[in-house]
Amino acid sequence: MRDPAGAVIGLDFDGTLSPIVPDPAQAVIHPEAPAVLAELGAHVLAVAVVTGRPAATALELGPGLADVEGLVVLGHYGFERWEDGRISAPPPPPGVPRAEAELQLLLGTLDLKGVVIEDKGRAVAVHTRRSPDPEGALAVLREPLAKLAEKHDLVIEPGRMVLELRPPGMDKGHALSLFLAEKAARSVMFVGDDLGDLAAFDAVRASGLPGVTVCSGSAEVTALAERADIVVDGPQGVVALLRELGSAFSRS
Numbered sequence: 001m002r003d004p005a006g007a008v009i010g011l012d013f014d015g016t017l018s019p020i021v022p023d024p025a026q027a028v029i030h031p032e033a034p035a036v037l038a039e040l041g042a043h044v045l046a047v048a049v050v051t052g053r054p055a056a057t058a059l060e061l062g063p064g065l066a067d068v069e070g071l072v073v074l075g076h077y078g079f080e081r082w083e084d085g086r087i088s089a090p091p092p093p094p095g096v097p098r099a100e101a102e103l104q105l106l107l108g109t110l111d112l113k114g115v116v117i118e119d120k121g122r123a124v125a126v127h128t129r130r131s132p133d134p135e136g137a138l139a140v141l142r143e144p145l146a147k148l149a150e151k152h153d154l155v156i157e158p159g160r161m162v163l164e165l166r167p168p169g170m171d172k173g174h175a176l177s178l179f180l181a182e183k184a185a186r187s188v189m190f191v192g193d194d195l196g197d198l199a200a201f202d203a204v205r206a207s208g209l210p211g212v213t214v215c216s217g218s219a220e221v222t223a224l225a226e227r228a229d230i231v232v233d234g235p236q237g238v239v240a241l242l243r244e245l246g247s248a249f250s251r252s
């Protein structure tokens with residue numbers, strides 16, 4: 001609060017800026033989030049959305065985000081970077097299309113209702129939220145998906161009613177650490193809701209900077225709340241907290 005010009009604010013997308021919905025393609029950012037981020041962005045060193053989504057998808061589902069001055073989107077857990085209208089990323093890993101082709105066959109043999117594949121380009125996610133028994137379906141999928149990931153040099157990223165097969169070598173913690181160093185941040189706040197955000201919480205602690213971790217709370221994930229400095233009530237609570245911060249900076 002004393003030095004906003006040195007602060008980096010990192011935010012997850014789904015479940016943090018955007019309420020969880022059954023169909024990933026229908027997710028949409030909280031309507032007030034872009035304006036609130038724009039106000040915050042005018043005071044702090046940098047605002048970054050750090051997400052498992054492809055950066056372009058986060059921007060599509062977050063109309064108004066691209067207009068937030070100075071905003072950076074670190075997509076695919078940090079493999080991709082969107083800034084000033086441009087995306088940079090390493091070449092996509094060959095294992096993903098191969099794993100996806102086998103995944104279709106695998107799901108055909110398992111006879112699970114309501115299980116849906118999300119083709120993310122550099123990764124592939126298997127969602128169970130729309131299954132009659134989402135947790136049960138996850139339990140059935142865990143082992144065969146782990147084997148499939150290993151076969152194609154990928155790793156499993158578990159999330160809210162989802163198992164994702166993605167390339168190794170990057171996570172939100174590493175992405176946030178690199179960003180803090182690049183910006184020469186003097187303090188940091190990270191807001192997240194899911195297991196993939198724990199690495200970013202660790203990065204906040206490891207940075208040695210004055211830092212605060214915020215959990216966008218839900219009944220679905222409790223591990224994050226246990227590790228957070230502050231717990232707020234889902235995306236509505238996140239937006240309220242960010243609005244309060246922005247207003248406080250504007251007053252001072």
Ligand SMILES: O=P(O)(O)OC[C@H]1O[C@H](O[C@H]2O[C@H](CO)[C@@H](O)[C@H](O)[C@H]2O)[C@H](O)[C@@H](O)[C@@H]1O
Pocket residue numbers: 012013014015019020021022023024025027050051052053118120125127129159160161162164194196
């Ligand atoms: O890092 P994030 O921004 O939190 O992205 C993580 C995953 O989010 C999406 O799935 C989650 O949100 C969906 C829409 O609300 C929901 O239907 C699903 O159950 C959640 O797991 C997204 O579809 C994944 O690709 C992201 O990796």
